[in-house]
Amino acid sequence: LRAVAEHLLAAIRANGYKPTELARTARTANSAPSPFYLDETSGVRLALTFMAVKPLARHDRIEAINSGIQDMSDEEAYYWFSKCSVGPNATRAQKALRVLLSDE
Template identity: 50%
Template sequence: MTAPQRAATVPSRRLAAVTGVRGFRLIVQPGRGETYGLTIEETYGEAGSVLTTAVATLTPQQTGRVVDALFAAIRGSGHQPSVLTFTRKAPIRLAESDGVRLALILMATQPIAKHERVRALIAGINAMSTEETYYWYSKCIGIDANRARKALRTLLSDD
């Protein structure tokens, strides 16, 4: 048997389509005392067949700087702000558009130390239309993600 014939006899695996829509979820990671960090994940599918990928992970200090944006995303997804506590075990599901906006805020502000610049970035992203946030989100998770994030920060904070 030659090599091409052996390759032809190997059974191929089919990829199964995941039914459902894209969404986001917040996972609370307890810190010291009553502080918490967060991970935002992008999800595809529902119930038993869910694919997830982590988009951004924040330390408790970084979480404190964007708490207003967190509450806005949680309210926009139909939850009460009180669901976000340091003792929370279950993920908090976010609507797609609210998750895209929040993920973009987290990615843009994560490496920034100056509070004025963080506020300028959050205000700039909140002023964007939904279409703009989807555009920048796709750029910030794509091939040239670091360059796109830097461009977004430069555009919104005038630094």
């Protein structure tokens, strides 16, 4: 999570939230945590980032993938999200995205 924290905080800020709202102390003990509502594009990029970096441990690859996803056009991000999230070949698409963006 630390490797993608910068992109998570950027998505939170872009949607009008303060980064401090992520803190556990910002939530009251008696109420259920309220969700963060992100615009569709931010949500797609964030989900794509989490899907792509989930099995990785090397920070250089994680950073390369993060940068690649942030540099994508909206249409390209939607394309990869649709390939990586649904269907029998989603796992293969995630691997292809990792290889494409991390030059390995």
